[in-house]
Amino acid sequence: MKLTRKITSILSDQRVVLSIITLALFLFFGLKNKAFFSADFVLFPLLRDAATITVVGLAQLCALSIGHLNLAVGRMAAVSAMATGYSYQYLGFSLPLGVLVGLITGALLGALTGWIVVKSQVNAFIVTLAMDFALLGFVTFIYVTFTPAAAFTTKPAGMDFWRNTSLAQYCIAGVCGPKIFPMMIFPMIVALLLVGFMYGKTRLGRELLLTGSNLRAAKLSGIPVDRRVITAHIFSGTLAGLAGVMLGFTNGSFSAAIGSEFMLPSFLGPVLGGTLLTGGSVAVFGTMMGTLLTLVIRQGLSVQGIGLETLNIALGLVLLLALSLGQIQKMFTSIRSRGRT
């Protein structure tokens, strides 16, 4: 049957499966408790958090694309946010200029990391772990030395706008945007589009993926693998920096705590989305879906009023269950095609 073939082939796409699971859970939670559909208290903040975490996921995805890990995503975010905060507090920079400072800081950190990986040939795991330590020390030192309360609290004009505004305030011919979409999704969308475009369409992206798929073959195909490794880390650092700044905007100040909870979610999004830990294959849109899935589960459970004693248990169980379903379906569609490899 052609139709069933088509359906199975659509279903074997991880992104579709993820979207379906996410949507199903979304409806399930909402039907169990209407409060979950509250735009003000659930959906708007959920999407705002999702925006930041997705960008963190993309930062990790860039490292994963060449088969590396970036354990320092969180700390790169912290340093970048710190640079931004510093520029607002002590240099009086305008909002966009400060963001730029953050992004450049992230890029530089990424470049340094990549450079060390290439020059020392040490596993990126160790390099980024050590980087994380070093940056942790650096961040602590700066905040403790330069601020009275361990944070940069100056808010440039426009910061609250990015935090609080939803598309509902933008109307064209009387039709306004949905209230649930925060302004914060724009940086995420830009990041998604750029990263997606790069990996999907450009030579650079292809070379990164080839490098991740088979480093030796890439090298022997004339791809400048060393430079590509550095490039990937630069992207990773820049995106981490963006996420750090976004979180600073959401929280309202730039503190050392920014990024300290980034590491696990940074893997969760891309890996759930279908990005290979071993490199060579990325899922850009999937990263957003994976992030949304985890947030929907968490917030959904939370709105049911589940306390800490069951929240984590339920969170883990739902996650494993949802993923196994996806996997079972995938096995189902591929069992005959692949033989038993």
Next chain:
Amino acid sequence: AGTPDFSKVKVALVPGGAHPYFQPWIVGGKQAVTDFGIGATTFNETGEWDQTKQNAALDSLAAQGYTAFGIFGVSPTDINTTFENLKSKGFAVGSLASCPAGTVNKADFCLSTDTGQAAYLAAKAVIKQMRGKGNLVHLTGNAVDANTVRRIAGVKKAIAETKGKVKLLTTITDIDKDLQTAQKAVSDLLAAKGKKINGIVTTAYNPAVASTEGVGRTKLPIKVIAIDDDKKILNAIAKGIISGTVVQNPWGQGYVGSYVLAALNSKACTMKKSGLYVDSGSFLVTKANLKTYDAQRLAKSKSILKDFKTKYLTCA
């Protein structure tokens, strides 16, 4: 005047994450329901010490119909943003157990221990035990937390007052994450410098437990003042392993806080001065007042409640 009707008010008490310190909030909140006829109080510790998660927890409580919030902000520098956000939705907001960093408080009020003051008190106590001279060590938590900064300042203030007779040997930060790290740090400290140390003041939970163990095991003549009244620490005081502890007043925060939140949220009362800071009290507990400190603390809570009713609130 009769008691106003609080039965429509649902109060949420939200600590930064799971920590023994906050457990009395639950009891205090329940007591407030019985005493004042508040609709309900709930306790939600799903914030897991992450401001983003705490914000999400607050939002989901709001979605569930809670209208008054007593909050221990994970990040003192960011919590004003959260307060503002909740207040803009018309909720009553109290900052409990910790005030926002800086001088501005965007919550309706802050009912908390002055963390700097508590640390100062503890340091004074240990200095007294050391007979006013010698080497002191300060063990505490996350270096880049505004509360830690206040505690470090409090201890330093007490030491400064000795005019150089007491020396701060070292301040060890970032050992409150887990007990193992704390115990390792204490053990290494005692091994390296044990003989030089005369007193230890701890202003975080895991280091307190760890230094109790460390000093007990090595039997070094070191005076220890811990923090909070975990059973383990009270036992150690009773056995004379450590000299004392500085306890705070979480029950009172939960009890009085719930009342004030209900009063504000039901529109029965308004704050005379929004963002007012009220000290919930800190108490030094030694072997001498081990049995009686709780009564003393209870009395303090009642008097705070009275102050609110008579001085800080204007009620219709």
Next chain:
Amino acid sequence: MNLKSFLRHRMTEASLTLIFILGFLALVATSQGVLLSEESLQSFFTYLAIPILIGMAQMVVLAVGQMNLAVGAMGGVSSAVMAVLMADHKFPIWAGLLVGFLSALAMGAINGALVVVTQLNGFIITLGTMTILLGFQYRLVRTFTIDQYPTSLSDFGTKSIGPVPYILLISLAVSVLLSLYFTRTGSGRRVLATGGNPLAARLSGISNARSVFIAHTLSGALVGAASIITIASLSGINRSIGGDWMLSSFAAPIIGGVLMAGGTIAVYGTVIAAGVIRLVDIARAQYSLDPSIVSFTVGVVVLSTVALSEWRRRGSERQHVGRKVSA
């Protein structure tokens, strides 16, 4: 095997040993010998026992090319189980420890079984079980610190032969056994073969599913052992236990020369790397270092030492490559 080729294979371990010795000597010298006092040595060794075991617990899973993100949560739950059983249910020590150990073993086995059955990446499975276990840990101990279990247990935790505590000896004995398992037994070799090249292993009649299951179960058992040592050496059990295990469980083996890709183990390397990491703690206490400076230095030192050993290894390999292999 001559010395040169031994060094070539063991470059990482050799340089770590050197770093360890130099670092140790430097600390002894600058502390005017305080580090050599029995008490200091004992403190040094006591807190080395757990990093070694959790490093091993991660290593066995890395050996099949997977990761166990749940080491910390597993340790937290199993030590909480032990504490609760002994304190609240008055289990005798041996029974409490045994049940706790078996619970860790079971958690490992469940991880393994889930990976095999769902065919999901071990990374995701253990992330999921980690979350679940953190929930259980909270259920078991809430926010309290449990310590009402027999003192003979913590007495055991502090007993030592000279400055060497029993618990370190246990860790080392377990490491030796593990090393024998991987180098000498058929089962250990098969597990490594799976990690080295799963397809080749399968074609050689090795069940990769079984290898993965064994690795995770073994990881659970090692976590169980770490939990026993934890409860014996700590003053109490609360929900923070295991909180810092995950990253350090990776750090020791990977610095010690274990490949993330699987197929290798480095028992000695892991042990010595744990020792090097421990030296940093000592230095921090010794010099009253600011933790931010410690972190910074650790970062920089690790980067440079590993880079150095890697660079030397590559140098020697470059000379070697291309010459005849014949016997």
Next chain:
Amino acid sequence: MTTELLIEQVSKAFPGVQALNNVNLTLTGGTVHALLGENGAGKSTLIKIITGVYRADSGALKANGQEHFFESPIEATRAGIAVVHQERNLIPDFSVEENITLHNPPLKYGIVDRSERTRLAKQALSTIGFDIDPKERVKNLSVAQMQLVEIAKALVTKAQIILLDEPTASITNTETVKLFEIIKLLSSQGTAILFVSHKLEEVYQICDTVTVLRDGESVLESKPLADYKQDEIVDLMVGRHLADRKIRIRDIDRTGQPAMELKDVRTALGHETISMSLYPGEVLGMYGLVGAGRSELARSILGLYAITQGEILLSGKEVKIKNMGDALHRHRIGYVTENRKEEGLFLDFSVGQNISSTILARILDKLGVINRDKEAEIATKFVDRLGIKIVDNHQLAETLSGGNQQKVSVAKWLAAETNILIIDEPTVGVDVRTKAAFHELIMELADEGLSIILISSDLPEVIAISDRIMVMNDYAVVGELENTKDYPSISRSIMALIHSA
């Protein structure tokens, strides 16, 4: 009772291909049975079905009284079947001896008996005359050496049925001769042997019976090989008559500037004063026994290993080639690796993407966007030209048959349109028809001006297409011959050069 393996009406489909379609085969003890067919005909798939790696869609298998398919490779091994798969399947970090005994390591009280292991491995290695330290790690071996280890590994099990999937693809004559001796010995002892090869001379040398697959169907089923002439077999495989190849001697103008010249080059790997010149449009063959250092020389030229002395000139100009990117983009030199799986292919990428990996710069739109149409067009061109058997350009390289993977690995570099191409073992595992077409293609490219260095351990191949042959032994050049393409005399001269060295 003689050993028997019966395959009846076996079918197997992969997405888009019917890899096997009602295939029959009877393998009896004491015979060597040839399994022949073009690339992608289904030979390896059949072997994987027999050994339980894949599950058949339908059909039956009878082996030694058992009447069912094996569920897993373990079962097949237990049933006395040993196999050398087409791809090397060894554990890189394990020693040679351990790999050899991996199926069934000798145990004593549950502990691996190391001395027994060494003994077994040495024994197996010596039967095929392979002199190597059994303690050496496999990851340090060359492709050919690994192949020999695989063979030793199959022999050590003392199996009743041995399946050999292109065991000779990457080894030289010397080892092949040894292998054939042992095959003959085993066969005379009653072992049943299935032998897959694209080298028909070898097949005729050693096999008794033959099965030919074409597009997944058995067009000739278990017939005595002696009844068929080589041409007939080829016709059966190809499905039509293959024209005879003519020997073509090309005229090379060596008066001008060489395209590439090495002057007294020494390398970090130990090559000694290597001098050579390659002229425009020339095919320079490089022959030597396994381990002679040819591949290493090529890699040193390309900057992968250090050149310690001497100089490299391209069109008369001295150059320092830093790496492959430099070689490709600046100097227009290409390199087809001998190790397609590890170094040539991106297995989880499509055929089209593999082919385009060297020419990304050429298929860009403005904005640096890859032009998919152009990419597909070029891919299709080479898929057709090299006869790569695929469902579509999007098929992943990993799902191709061995020979077709090899073609992709070569196609990638033909697409790059370089001035100089170094080809290392280009036809390993490539079938007769494609090989012929391939040789033709190489000469055509040379006619068009491409300068080619051909490294091959396949002596007939070297003699068939080279204009000149350089002979290497032990990291040095031992001689150079003008190729008259007269096989007997040239091969004799080459062997003389090697042995006198």
